[in-house]
Amino acid sequence: MKNTVSKRFLVMLAASLLAGSCFAADDSGDPNGGAPKEKEAKSPKQLVSSSVKSSEKPIPRIWIGLTGSYTPLRLIHANTTGLTNNTTGEVLAASTSQGQAGGGLTVNARIYRSFWISLGAIYRYAGYDSMDDTNDINSDAYVERSRVRLIDVPVLIRYSGRKFNISKYTFYELGGVMREGFSRTTTTNWNNINGEVGVGPSSGTIYRRTIYGAVAGAGVIGRDDFGIIVSPEIRYTRWMGDTFNSNVLNSQKNQLEITVSFGF
Numbered sequence: 391m392k393n394t395v396s397k398r399f400l401v402m403l404a405a406s407l408l409a410g411s412c413f414a415a416d417d418s419g420d421p422n423g424g425a426p427k428e429k430e431a432k433s434p435k436q437l438v439s440s441s442v443k444s445s446e447k448p449i450p451r452i453w454i455g456l457t458g459s460y461t462p463l464r465l466i467h468a469n470t471t472g473l474t475n476n477t478t479g480e481v482l483a484a485s486t487s488q489g490q491a492g493g494g495l496t497v498n499a500r501i502y503r504s505f506w507i508s509l510g511a512i513y514r515y516a517g518y519d520s521m522d523d524t525n526d527i528n529s530d531a532y533v534e535r536s537r538v539r540l541i542d543v544p545v546l547i548r549y550s551g552r553k554f555n556i557s558k559y560t561f562y563e564l565g566g567v568m569r570e571g572f573s574r575t576t577t578t579n580w581n582n583i584n585g586e587v588g589v590g591p592s593s594g595t596i597y598r599r600t601i602y603g604a605v606a607g608a609g610v611i612g613r614d615d616f617g618i619i620v621s622p623e624i625r626y627t628r629w630m631g632d633t634f635n636s637n638v639l640n641s642q643k644n645q646l647e648i649t650v651s652f653g654f
Contacts, residue, residue, distance in 0.1 A: 447613045452499045455619060455653020457510060458492075462646055465489035465516045465540075469638040472521075479525035484638040487537070489516025494541075496651050504551030508563060512542040512649075518639050520593045528582040532590035538574040538597075538633070542567055544605055544625075563607045563623075571599045571633055593636060601631035601641070609649075619653040 464486050472483030492514040500506050517537035524530045546565035552558055574597065580590030609623025625647040632641040 447615070447617060449611060449613055449619060450654075452497075453619055453653045454495065454497050455621075455651045457494050457496045457512065457649050457651045459494070459512050459514075459647055459649045460492075461490045461642075462648070463490075463642055463644070465514070465642050465645075466518055466634055467640050467642060468518060473638060481523040481525065482521070482638045483523075484518050484520045484636070486639070487517045487519065489514050489540070492542070496653065498548070498653070504549055504553075506548040506550060506561075508544070508546040508548050508565075510542070510544045510546075512544075514540040514542065516540060518595075518634060520595060520636065520638065522593065528584060528586075530580065530582045532578065532580050532593070534576065534578045534590070534593040534595070536574065536576040536595070536597075536634075538571045540633070541570045541572070543570070546605060546607070550611070557610070559610045559612055561609055561611060561623075563605070563609075563625075565605050567603045567605050567627055569601050569603070569629070569633065571597070595634055595636040595639065596632070598631055598633055598635075601629055601633055603627045603629040603645075617654055619651070621651045621653070623649050623651075625649065 466486040466489065468484040468486045470483060470485055472481045474481050492512045494510060494512040496508065496510045498506055498508045515537065517535070520534040520536075522532040522534075524532075544565060544567040546563040548561050548563040549555075550558075550561040555561075576592075578590040578592060579587065581587045605625055605627050607623050607625035609621055611619065611621040613619050627645040627647060629641060629643050629645065632643075634641055
């Protein structure tokens with residue numbers, strides 16, 4: 391009787407060891423004893439991870455796009471209240487026109503690992519109106535109206551790596567920019583209290599066709615399911631010169647710029 395019980399016990403023990411070895415062969419590290427495929431299929435974390443990976447599309451090594459730009463600060467500072475000559479009573483004043491909104495193109499290329507070069511061309515249209523009230527016997531007044539087309543050409547080195555970065559979608563950039571003015575138009579008008587009108591003298595405003603600046607910026611970039619790249623960013627530019635300069639107006643030296651680029 392005892393031998394029969396012992397044999398049954400040994401058979402059951404051997405069967406248990408064999409079953410245990412089979413489960414261990416499937417997945418020795420699984421405390422639940424499940425097969426790797428079953429565990430992978432049932433893991434919510436892995437399902438989310440694989441879903442994210444499949445939905446994300448990488449940014450191409452070279453991409454081009456359209457850029458919209460807006461500067462919260464005006465491109466030109468102007469003294470709208472005027473400067474008064476206490477001896478003669480002459481009053482000089484100015485006002486600015488447009489220039490805060492612009493648009494253009496961008497070209498981006500990865501040059502080494504997480505480093506990119508970004509080239510752009512932003513078109514703007516800006517200008518000023520300068521007034522000179524002489525306060526003489528005839529109350530002669532002169533108005534100079536000047537408009538100019540501007541092209542900003544930034545050349546930036548962009549870093550989009552994960553080291554020292556808050557997200558894989560963010561980037562930082564540094565570089566320089568050139569502003570080129572062209573197609574400037576200027577008119578000067580003269581009038582007085584007698585109703586006389588004519589062409590007045592130039593206000594003497596200094597105009598520089600080309601100026602340069604240093605740029606620093608940051609932004610985010612992503613690509614949707616249709617393959618369209620979207621990249622909003624903020625840039626700060628410190629200009630080293632003035633496009634326009636006089637007693638009552640000068641160019642904005644500290645430029646804050648918000649841009650949004652759409653590319654493919």
